[in-house]
Amino acid sequence: MNQVQPDTAAEPAPTVAAVVVLAAGQGTRMRSSRPKVLHALGGRSMLGHVLAATAPLAAGTTVVVVGAGREAVREHLAAIAPDAQAVVQEEQRGSGHAAAVALAAIPDVEGPVLLVNGDAPLLRASTVRRLVAEHTAAGNVLTVLTAEVEDPTGLGRIVRDGDGAVRGIVEQRDATPEQRAVREINAGVYVGDAAAVRAALGRIGEDNEQGEQYVTDVLGLLVAEGAPVGGSVAEDPDDVLGCNDRKELAARRRTLNDRMLDELMRDGVTVVDPLTTWVDVTVTVAPDAVLLPGTQLEGDTSIGGGAQVGPDTTLVDTEVAGDATVVRTHAVGARIGPQVSVGPFAYLRPGTVLGARAKVGTFVETKNAQVGEGSKVPHLSYVGDATIGRGSNIGAATVFVNYDGVAKHHTTIGDHARTGADNMFVAPVTVGDGAYTAAGSVITSDVPPGAMAVARAPQRNVAGWVRRRRSGTPAAEAAAAAESRAEAPREDRSEPSRADSDS
Numbered sequence: 052m053n054q055v056q057p058d059t060a061a062e063p064a065p066t067v068a069a070v071v072v073l074a075a076g077q078g079t080r081m082r083s084s085r086p087k088v089l090h091a092l093g094g095r096s097m098l099g100h101v102l103a104a105t106a107p108l109a110a111g112t113t114v115v116v117v118g119a120g121r122e123a124v125r126e127h128l129a130a131i132a133p134d135a136q137a138v139v140q141e142e143q144r145g146s147g148h149a150a151a152v153a154l155a156a157i158p159d160v161e162g163p164v165l166l167v168n169g170d171a172p173l174l175r176a177s178t179v180r181r182l183v184a185e186h187t188a189a190g191n192v193l194t195v196l197t198a199e200v201e202d203p204t205g206l207g208r209i210v211r212d213g214d215g216a217v218r219g220i221v222e223q224r225d226a227t228p229e230q231r232a233v234r235e236i237n238a239g240v241y242v243g244d245a246a247a248v249r250a251a252l253g254r255i256g257e258d259n260e261q262g263e264q265y266v267t268d269v270l271g272l273l274v275a276e277g278a279p280v281g282g283s284v285a286e287d288p289d290d291v292l293g294c295n296d297r298k299e300l301a302a303r304r305r306t307l308n309d310r311m312l313d314e315l316m317r318d319g320v321t322v323v324d325p326l327t328t329w330v331d332v333t334v335t336v337a338p339d340a341v342l343l344p345g346t347q348l349e350g351d352t353s354i355g356g357g358a359q360v361g362p363d364t365t366l367v368d369t370e371v372a373g374d375a376t377v378v379r380t381h382a383v384g385a386r387i388g389p390q391v392s393v394g395p396f397a398y399l400r401p402g403t404v405l406g407a408r409a410k411v412g413t414f415v416e417t418k419n420a421q422v423g424e425g426s427k428v429p430h431l432s433y434v435g436d437a438t439i440g441r442g443s444n445i446g447a448a449t450v451f452v453n454y455d456g457v458a459k460h461h462t463t464i465g466d467h468a469r470t471g472a473d474n475m476f477v478a479p480v481t482v483g484d485g486a487y488t489a490a491g492s493v494i495t496s497d498v499p500p501g502a503m504a505v506a507r508a509p510q511r512n513v514a515g516w517v518r519r520r521r522s523g524t525p526a527a528e529a530a531a532a533a534e535s536r537a538e539a540p541r542e543d544r545s546e547p548s549r550a551d552s553d554s
Contacts, residue, residue: 065183068162068245070110071153074098074169075118075140080296086120087294088169089127092304093311094331094349097294098124100172100307102132103332105165107176108183112157115169116140116149145263146239151252154245163187164248166241166266170293172303173310174240178290182283186242192278193243193270195220197235198288207237207267209282217282218274220267235284237267238291247278307332315342328361337373355389369399372407385417388424406441419459420451423466435459436478440466446490448473465500 078087088098095103098115105113113135117124125137138156140149150166163186165179178196186194195217197209203223208230210219220237221230241248248269255268273280285291294303311332312325319338322328329347330336336354343361348354352366355373360366362379369382377387378394384401387393392410402419405411409422412429420434423441428434430447436459437451443464451462452475460478464470468482471490482488483500492506517530 065180065187066109067165067183067242068110069112069114069157069160069164070105070108071150071164071166072098072101072105072113072115072169073146073149073153073166074124075116075121075143075149076170077119077143078170078295081300082297084120086124089120089123090294090300092172092300093307094333095172096127096131097172098127098169099131100332101167101169101174102135104174104176104179105167107180108165110165112136112160114138114153114157116153118143118149146266147252147255147264147268150248150266150269151264154249154252160245162245163242164245166243166248168239168293170295171239171291172294173289173292173306175287175290178285178287179240181286182240183242185283186281189281190279191243191281192247193241193273194281194283195270196238196240196285196291197282198238198285198291199234200236200288201234203231203234203236208233209235209237211235211282217270217280219271222267235282236291238285239266239293240291241266241269243269243273247273323361364394437462437464437476439464440468440484442466443468444470446470446472446474446488450475452477 074088076087081087081090083090089096113132115128115135115137117137118140121139128135128137136156138153140152154164163183165183167174182194182196205223207220207222208226209217210221210230212218223231251269251272254272255264270280289306292303294300308329309325311330312322312328315330315336316322320336321341323342324344327344328342331349333350334348334352336342337356339356340354341359343359345363346361347365349366350368352369354360354371355375357374358371360371360377364377364380366377367383369385369387371377371387372389372391374389375387375391376393380394380397380399382399385399385403387405388407388409390408391405393399394413396414397411398416399411400416400418403417404421406422406424406426408425410427410429411417411422414431415428416433418435420437422428422439423443425441426439426443428445432445432447432449434445434451436453438461439445443466449470453459453462462476462478463481465482465484465486467484468486470482470488471492473491474488475493477493477495480494480497482494482498483502485501486498487503488494488498489503489505489507492504494504494506498504517527521527
């Protein structure tokens with residue numbers, strides 16, 4: 052998976068000294084051997100989305116608390132954020148304990164620290180940036196991210212005083228009827244002074260139903276000490292949604308995709324059917340591109356302006372240049388040049404490079420193949436480990452025989468060559484510029500430029516074979532009738548006489 056890139060914005064981002072991501076839980080409701088934060092949506096893991104949202108804060112240190120499935124999380128973290136530090140929470144004793152373990156691992160860090168759960172894939176950089184900016188402007192010791200939701204059932208409520216100041220966080224089971232009516236909830240994202248948060252974490256207890264330490268208790272301790280504490284309300288409540296099971300994962304995936312498509316359409320991309328079009332957050336699509344129904348764009352895919360993709364097309368890590376057309380195609384790691392035509396029912400495998408105005412047509416598979424400018428592979432062919440020059444045409448039902456059972460070998464077709472239908476090119480072999488090959492040929496030797504290669508056995512017709520060997524079959528009857536017609540007297544097949552025509 053690709054390394055996390057910051058979610059950039061026009062205005063300068065506020066900074067923090069450290070980011071702490073709490074990612075130690077197994078996520079039992081996922082019912083999966085995979086740690087919850089590694090489940091993917093929109094081209095990134097949940098952990099990847101959180102790191103992308105916090106990357107613009109330019110933290111000097113990023114700590115990810117790992118526990119369940121720690122080796123898998125560490126391996127993933129090394130791939131997407133190699134500068135991040137993994138810290139192990141040996142016992143899962145709650146979010147407060149996890150935060151304490153993280154801060155103990157970075158004792159020299161001073162200043163603002165962001166604490167965030169690793170299962171918040173919809174969190175946006177703009178929301179985190181606003182939280183930190185408001186925290187800094189207010190001079191708070193701790194600021195909690197909150198959200199106004201329609202149904203707060205099961206979530207911690209934000210308690211404010213008559214002046215609107217945050218006074219505490221009350222869990223559903225401990226809330227009074229009046230507090231349960233509150234629709235402002237705790238998002239589980241905090242920014243606070245490292246020293247103050249460390250000290251408060253050292254004093255929180257485990258006197259609750261779960262016997263765990265909770266980060267939410269830090270806020271209550273700081274309020275009791277008279278420290279300035281605040282709350283920043285997220286503009287979009289979807290930003291703070293967590294993800295605990297597969298149903299919620301599907302819902303978050305839909306929300307994330309809707310956001311991506313909305314942004315693309317606002318930027319000038321035509322999305323014919325948003326309900327069946329899926330685009331990863333790592334994909335780029337230029338204005339005036341058209342995405343038809345059933346299109347899926349994944350990974351590092353890029354689509355140029357004026358290109359048309361779909362319907363029913365999946366592109367993974369594939370580059371499509373401007374004004375290309377890709378129809379009912381599956382492509383992985385391919386480069387499709389400008390004004391190229393692909394499909395329908397084409398399969399472009401890694402290493403495929405299609406030059407400008409090239410064509411790869413119906414039921415064609417390519418792998419590690421370069422197709423030159425204006426060249427065509429129109430029908431029913433396999434092109435593997437090959438280079439095709441400019442302006443050449445590959446006949447239908449052609450196979451580039453590239454594998455001898457031990458090693459792969461290369462085939463080269465020159466410029467403006469014409470190869471016949473049902474050819475086999477047994478690599479390594481070269482067909483020179485302007486050369487032709489006859490239909491049905493098995494080409495095992497190089498063909499010089501301008502030559503015509505014929506590599507097939509002479510045809511031999513065995514007369515009467517069907518009548519003798521397939522007697523009584525429809526084929527034999529048809530052959531007998533044709534032979535009878537051929538043997539009929541010539542006058543029976545002559546032109547009508549003048550008298551007949553005059554009548």
